[in-house]
Amino acid sequence: MAREPAWRIFAFEFNDSMFLPKTGQEREANYIITRMGAKINRVLVSGILENKNIMNENTFITGIVNDRTGTFHISADKNYSPQKAWAFLFGAEPPVRVILAGKVRSYGESKNLDLRVESIAECNSFVEEYWRVRAALSLMERIRIMQMASTEGKEKLLGMGYGESYVDNIMMALENFKDPKIEIYLKTVRGIFGIKEEETDPEAIILELVGKLDFDGKGARYEDIVDNAVKEGIERSRIDEIIDSLLEKGLIYEPSVNIFKKL
Structure with missing residues (x-):
């Protein structure tokens, strides 16, 4: 059986x-499917090993690795894990x-996720960055592809x-998670690198789109407004509410029907 690639996640x-x-x-x-459509068996991660616990008569180790966005729960078993990985964890003194x-x-019973360690080593800040x-x-x-999938469908991809198979995984994620939460994911990525998010007004964005997409002077189509609003990072579930608000404000x-014009 071919070895699965390790995803950076x-x-x-x-x-x-x-x-x-x-x-x-x-x-x-074992596989997980992420909200952004990655089907994953193995991962490659970096962060701070914050703590560890040795149990079962020194045969089982658990630990927590923090990558600034959250924590990975990790584990290693003396009888099954690679010896080098086990030895490193056994001797490690957090934080490292x-x-x-x-x-x-x-x-x-709650099916919490963790990582069974295959290899682990101390690294410097340059490797982590x-x-x-x-x-x-x-x-x-993955976010870019998910945006396209949620508005344009499987055949487009x-x-x-x-x-x-990759597209099927994207569609599986859409079916199971319903809301891709693209706006939240983008905000998290910006936060990782300390990028300050510009203040954006979803109503102002959609109002501008209504004007931009009015190509023939008869108005902008609802479908075009939705597609472009999602690409701007507005969650699909909010768009109808915003359109209704703009209508109420005149x-x-x-x-x-389903054609909108600016006043």
């Missing part, structure tokens, strides 16, 4: 994921900056050359 996306039920096949791997590769698993940049770039690409009107 932030803790906040990892912990917002769903553990996929197994189908009953022999030696079946680390980079690690691990496989996803769930534990407990490089990991953070790569993880952010990867996430931003397939037509752009994305693989069918800033736009509806000359015909």
Whole structure:
């Protein structure tokens, strides 16, 4: 069986994921599906090992790694984990900056997620920052694709050359999570790098779109307004509410069904 690639993923996306039920096949791997459509078995993460616990007569170790967006719960078993990984964790004195590769698993009745450590080492701040940049770039690409999927559908992504299995994972995430929370994810990424978010007024954005999308002087189509508003980072679930508010304030009107014009 080919080894799964290790995804660079932030803790906040990892912990917002769903553990996929197994189908009953022999030696079946564990997978999660993230809200942004990544189907993941292995991850590569970096952060501060904040604490650890040694239990079961020194045969099992758990720990917490903080990557600034949240925490990963990690574990290693003396009888099953690679010896180097076990030895490092056993001797580590938190807090210590680390980079690690691990496989996803769930534990407990509530199906909490953690990582079974495959390899782990101490690292410096440059390694951690490089990991953070790569993880952010990867996430931003998934956000971009999810934005397209939520407005333009599966066939559009397939037509752009994305693989069918990857697109299927995107659509699975949309079906299971319903709301991709793109605005929240973008805000979190900005916060990671200390980027101050510009104050934006969703009503002002949609009002501007109504004017921009009125190509023939007859008004802007509802579908076009929704598609472009989502691309601007406005959550789909809020758009109808904002349009209603603009109508009530007399800033736009509806000359015909689902056609809007600025006043």
